[in-house]
Amino acid sequence: MPDKHLVSLNDIHVHFPVQKNWLGQVKSTAHVLNGIDLHASAGETLGIVGESGCGKSTLAQVLMGLLQPTRGKVSWHTASAKPNIQIVFQDPQSSLDPRLPVWKVITEPIHIQGGHSRVQLRQIAADLAVQVGLREEYLDRYPHEFSGGQRQRIAIARALAPNPDIIVLDEPTSALDISVQAQILNLLNDLQKARNLSYILISHNVSVIKHMSKRIAVMYLGQIVELGPTSEVLQKPAHPYTELLLDAVPDMTGAQTMTGPIDLPELPGNRHLPSGCFFYDRCRYRDEKGCHLAQPLRSLGAAQAIRWVRCYKNIYENPIRAESTETSL
Numbered sequence: 001m002p003d004k005h006l007v008s009l010n011d012i013h014v015h016f017p018v019q020k021n022w023l024g025q026v027k028s029t030a031h032v033l034n035g036i037d038l039h040a041s042a043g044e045t046l047g048i049v050g051e052s053g054c055g056k057s058t059l060a061q062v063l064m065g066l067l068q069p070t071r072g073k074v075s076w077h078t079a080s081a082k083p084n085i086q087i088v089f090q091d092p093q094s095s096l097d098p099r100l101p102v103w104k105v106i107t108e109p110i111h112i113q114g115g116h117s118r119v120q121l122r123q124i125a126a127d128l129a130v131q132v133g134l135r136e137e138y139l140d141r142y143p144h145e146f147s148g149g150q151r152q153r154i155a156i157a158r159a160l161a162p163n164p165d166i167i168v169l170d171e172p173t174s175a176l177d178i179s180v181q182a183q184i185l186n187l188l189n190d191l192q193k194a195r196n197l198s199y200i201l202i203s204h205n206v207s208v209i210k211h212m213s214k215r216i217a218v219m220y221l222g223q224i225v226e227l228g229p230t231s232e233v234l235q236k237p238a239h240p241y242t243e244l245l246l247d248a249v250p251d252m253t254g255a256q257t258m259t260g261p262i263d264l265p266e267l268p269g270n271r272h273l274p275s276g277c278f279f280y281d282r283c284r285y286r287d288e289k290g291c292h293l294a295q296p297l298r299s300l301g302a303a304q305a306i307r308w309v310r311c312y313k314n315i316y317e318n319p320i321r322a323e324s325t326e327t328s329l
């Protein structure tokens with residue numbers, strides 16, 4: 001797999017003004033992204049995991065260019081200045097226009113660009129339908145006539161239509177029956193190989209990320225707290241929050257882990273961020289030495305900068321941690 005970066009994010013912050021008073025003055029600010037450094041390479045799937053509200057969808061919007069960061073830089077590294085990025089949402093029911101027949105739904109993104117005749121668009125839709133496992137005779141039907149899994153196939157065909165470099169998959173299987181989830185994930189894997197696509201897979205579900213991505217970023221309160229090869233991070237987490245996430249997943253191989261949000265204590269609010277380590281109050285390893293201090297994302301192992309962690313303590317090499325997580329994987 002070539003390690004060519006398509007996009008890099010550098011120190012991305014997104015803050016939303018909230019609670020304006022009657023004079024229109026901002027009374028508080030939601031600090032949704034708080035210094036994200038990340039890149040996505042051609043042909044890879046980068047998994048982004050974190051509990052609800054940690055900023056995953058906001059990060060997707062920044063990547064797509066739909067949201068201007070308050071601070072930081074998004075850099076594109078493709079020949080055509082900006083790569084083509086499409087998105088597949090969690091709920092195909094609400095993301096597909098119910099008034100259009102499927103062939104128009106699929107080709108809508110390129111129809112908007114112009115330059116294609118109706119016959120050409122119909123042919124493109126027919127080709128894409130085959131690629132995502134839909135029958136050509138379905139093309140004149142409407143989205144409501146399909147099952148959830150089929151609708152997600154339509155959404156994937158739609159995302160493929162403009163020939164994207166990157167597809168952001170925002171919880172692509174969370175709304176589907178368990179039996180259908182694996183089919184959609186396998187389809188996405190096949191399409192990636194055939195087209196050298198880059199995926200950014202956003203999920204609260206560690207099992208989905210494990211199935212799909214070689215690299216994982218763990219998000220907490222708008223920061224990446226751990227980043228590295230998925231198998232290594234899941235086998236031996238280096239950040240206490242990753243460990244907590246994994247402890248909350250009852251069975252890493254079981255079908256039941258494919259559904260439902262991870263049940264953790266409530267995420268602290270993003271209106272009043274801690275001045276030091278964001279995870280301090282929930283951390284089982286905190287001590288009074290340096291744990292309260294803000295931490296950068298540091299490389300584990302100087303030679304190969306492939307694993308990164310934002311933690312004062314090196315729990316990676318702490319034998320107490322290793323014993324406590326042994327049973328969860």
Ligand SMILES: Nc1ncnc2c1ncn2[C@@H]1O[C@H](COP(=O)(O)OP(=O)(O)OP(=O)(O)O)[C@@H](O)[C@H]1O
Pocket residue numbers: 016017018030032050051052053054055056057058059204270
């Ligand atoms: N425009 C906005 N104004 C104020 N707060 C916002 C805005 N957009 C998002 N937020 C807040 O930012 C936080 C992160 O939202 P985001 O949707 O990115 O999280 P998420 O990790 O994708 O969550 P989920 O998994 O539930 O979709 C939430 O607390 C949300 O309420």
